[in-house]
Amino acid sequence: MRNRPAKVNKIRVKRGKLEKREAMMGVLFCVPWIIGAAVFLVYPIFTSLYYSLAGVTVDSVNGIMATPLNQIQWNNLQEKYVQVISHDQNFLPALLDYLVSTLVSVPVIVVFSMIIAMMLNQKIRGKGFFRMIFFLPVIIVSGPLLSLLSESSANTLSVVDTQTITGAIGSFLPPALATPVTSLFTNMVTILWYSGVPILIFISALQKIDTSQYEAAYVDGASAWEMFWKITLPALKPMILLNCVYTIVFISSNDQNSIIGLIKQAMISGTDEKGYDYAAAMAWIYAIVEVLLVGIFALIFMTRRDKYEKQGKKIDRQMRRERRKVLHIQRRQARHAKRYHRPTVR
Amino acid sequence: MRRDTIAPPSAEQQTGKSRGAALAKKVNKDRIVKFFRGSRDKNGFIKTFAIYALLICIGFIYLYPMLKMLATSFMSQNDLLDSSIRWIPSGFNISNYRQAMTATSTNYWTALLQSFIIAGVPTLFTLVSCSLTGYGLATFKFRGRGVIIGLIVLAFVLPRQVTMIPTYGLYSRLGINQTLWTFILPAAFANGLNASIFILIFWQFFRTVPRSLIEAAKIDGAGDLRIFFRIALRSAAPAFITVALFCFVWHWNEAYLTQLYIQGKMVTNNQWTTVIIQLEQFSSNAGGTQYSQTASTGANKLSEAIKMAASLLAVLPLIIIYGVFQRHFVESIDRTGITGE
Known part of the structure; x- marks a missing residue:
């Protein structure tokens, strides 16, 4: 056949030996993680999903046993989830409470830690000392010490009279909005304590900004305010997302969280009604809500793709489409040629 | 900055005493304003003060529970019941630690x-x-x-x-x-x-x-x-x-x-x-x-x-x-x- 289209797009570049070796070494370095993830991450995830859907039986001999496949009630898989959502009196309110308070406190924590980080990044005396104090929460906030402190009066700031502030806010905001805001003020110290790691992340990001950028802006006559908006903030933007995610995860996995308490309760109680399957269902709903929260913040702070890159991709797509069309036409021509004009044999 | 400090004497030499004094006064005033409000290159006193004050206040909030813990842990029974003692225990008392x-x-x-x-x-x-x-x-x-x-x-x-x-x-x-x-x-x-x-x-x-x-x-x-x-x-x-x-x-x-x-x-x-x-x-x-x-x-x-x-x-x-x-x-x-x- 003379005019068969050339096999342009079938040519594949064979990967070189070096590349192959490099890929292999990369996998080799990650082997510990791959094994660990398979055993300690992927397997438990699927098992817990299975538990929450199929249910478990607790046996004094075998311990926790998942319901075997042939005994699953296939039409009633969502049972535990329905139970958690519609029959548990504590779960939904706690979840709602968690959602609202997280949505309120995450921006506060992030903005606060950004301000502190910028202050700590300036030329001040006793920088090391201040940094030492501000990183201190990293140590304390993760432990049960925090719950102990919040139990006793040590974490409410007796210096500031929060009562008047909360009263003032309560008077002009609707109660649904006022509660999280007032709780923000009463838990001010706790919230400040959450900002240890975000401060740390922001400082190390601030250190990485090239000072020549500031110098150039200075020479061009930019004020400090303009420099903040045009240089500092864009540089910090990815870190803002990182810190939001970190803070959400931290708040969600904290011992102080009431939902965690509920899940643990269900886990330990081990009754027929509220057992491991129930706890697993709860944890899954909670996980979905948490991922949604992370997703909301990710949508807000995701760095948008470069405009030119976007355009380039668009053109790329268009070209590919056209090429496919051309190919299609060529193939059709060939087909028709075959069907209607028998090739003349010489 | 440096030019400002040099300027007054030379002005005085050139244009007589009274005018020079007024100029010096103005320069002085400028300097005070500059000291407080700062210039483009240097933070003024107000800003520096505000930064330190904020840092110290917030730092105190961070340290407050620790300090409170430290203070309370050293208090003897009498100190704890005495409402006039809030921070500094009357004596160095480690019985709490022993009990703990x-x-x-x-x-x-x-x-x-x-x-x-x-x-x-x-x-x-x-x-x-x-x-x-x-x-x-x-x-x-x-x-x-x-x-x-x-x-x-x-x-x-x-x-x-x-x-x-x-x-x-x-x-x-x-x-x-x-x-x-x-x-x-x-x-x-x-x-x-x-x-x-x-x-x-x-x-x-x-x-x-x-x-x-x-x-x-x-x-x-x-x-x-x-x-x-x-x-x-x-x-x-x-x-x-x-x-x-x-x-x-x-x-x-x-x-x-x-x-x-x-x-x-x-x-x-x-x-x-x-x-x-x-x-x-x-x-x-x-x-x-x-x-x-x-x-x-x-x-x-x-x-x-x-x-x-x-x-x-x-x-x-x-x-x-x-x-x-x-x-x-x-x-x-x-x-x-x-x-x-």
């Missing part, structure tokens, strides 16, 4: 030693495994790398409660429940407590190792393992310090998982314990007696002093470690690629 040390069934020193083992050993394993994985992700390009990173992020976001019970079942099937292996095994395979954060820290750090350095070593005939040990690890001290500190602290403070896996919450087996668990037990005991005696706030206060002493004892090692390493830690933050890019 002997309050629980286990000796404080035994619990402390076990805490160090439970926090320290997994930390070592985590350092090795996470640095390997981080290096692999940072230096090599291979298929499935995106999947691995996605899974690491997923592991970070997913609440631990999702995988807790299946993991428990897995451990009991492996027969390692109530041993230290429940912490060591995941740590050795880079899936321990908060391992995803550590992997990300190492990954970001190793990305900053200059590519040309690695290539030079390759040309000189070094293998990948050798490059890792000889070049990457040598420069990774800040990352190691950061990760080690975080890992140690988080393991130290992890009461629930320790109780579940190592101590055995379902089965009462008290071979392993940590100071944090002791503290929780103690405070819940004290809390129980508190509620029964709500009428007498005196007893409430008394138990609080011991509680404070106990919690100080529980975190004191951490604070000491932090104090020793904080210099390196704070410095390392500037250099670690926690944030990357």
Whole structure:
């Protein structure tokens, strides 16, 4: 056949030996993680999903046993989830409470830690000392010490009279909005304590900004305010997302969280009604809500793709489409040629 | 700035005394304004003052619970009941500490030693495994790398409660429940407590190792393992310090998982314990007696002093470690690629 289209797009570049070796070494370095993830991450995830859907039986001999496949009630898989959502009196309110308070406190924590980080990044005396104090929460906030402190009066700031502030806010905001805001003020110290790691992340990001950028802006006559908006903030933007995610995860996995308490309760109680399957269902709903929260913040702070890159991709797509069309036409021509004009044999 | 200070005398010489004096006065006033409001190059007094005041105030808020704890823990019974004493105890009184040390069934020193083992050993394993994985992700390009990173992020976001019970079942099937292996095994395979954060820290750090350095070593005939040990690890001290500190602290403070896996919450087996668990037990005991005696706030206060002493004892090692390493830690933050890019 003379005019068969050339096999342009079938040519594949064979990967070189070096590349192959490099890929292999990369996998080799990650082997510990791959094994660990398979055993300690992927397997438990699927098992817990299975538990929450199929249910478990607790046996004094075998311990926790998942319901075997042939005994699953296939039409009633969502049972535990329905139970958690519609029959548990504590779960939904706690979840709602968690959602609202997280949505309120995450921006506060992030903005606060950004301000502190910028202050700590300036030329001040006793920088090391201040940094030492501000990183201190990293140590304390993760432990049960925090719950102990919040139990006793040590974490409410007796210096500031929060009562008047909360009263003032309560008077002009609707109660649904006022509660999280007032709780923000009463838990001010706790919230400040959450900002240890975000401060740390922001400082190390601030250190990485090239000072020549500031110098150039200075020479061009930019004020400090303009420099903040045009240089500092864009540089910090990815870190803002990182810190939001970190803070959400931290708040969600904290011992102080009431939902965690509920899940643990269900886990330990081990009754027929509220057992491991129930706890697993709860944890899954909670996980979905948490991922949604992370997703909301990710949508807000995701760095948008470069405009030119976007355009380039668009053109790329268009070209590919056209090429496919051309190919299609060529193939059709060939087909028709075959069907209607028998090739003349010489 | 300097030109301003030189200007007045020369002006005086040229244009007579009265005018010069007025000018000097104006310059002086300018200087005062400048001192307070600052110029383009230099922060003024007001701004500097505001920054220091804010930092000190917020720093105080951070320190306040610690100070309160410290103060309360040294108070004697009379001090606690005396409402005029809020901060400074009348005498140096360590009876609270003595009581806190002997309050629980286990000796404080035994619990402390076990805490160090439970926090320290997994930390070592985590350092090795996470640095390997981080290096692999940072230096090599291979298929499935995106999947691995996605899974690491997923592991970070997913609440631990999702995988807790299946993991428990897995451990009991492996027969390692109530041993230290429940912490060591995941740590050795880079899936321990908060391992995803550590992997990300190492990954970001190793990305900053200059590519040309690695290539030079390759040309000189070094293998990948050798490059890792000889070049990457040598420069990774800040990352190691950061990760080690975080890992140690988080393991130290992890009461629930320790109780579940190592101590055995379902089965009462008290071979392993940590100071944090002791503290929780103690405070819940004290809390129980508190509620029964709500009428007498005196007893409430008394138990609080011991509680404070106990919690100080529980975190004191951490604070000491932090104090020793904080210099390196704070410095390392500037250099670690926690944030990357």
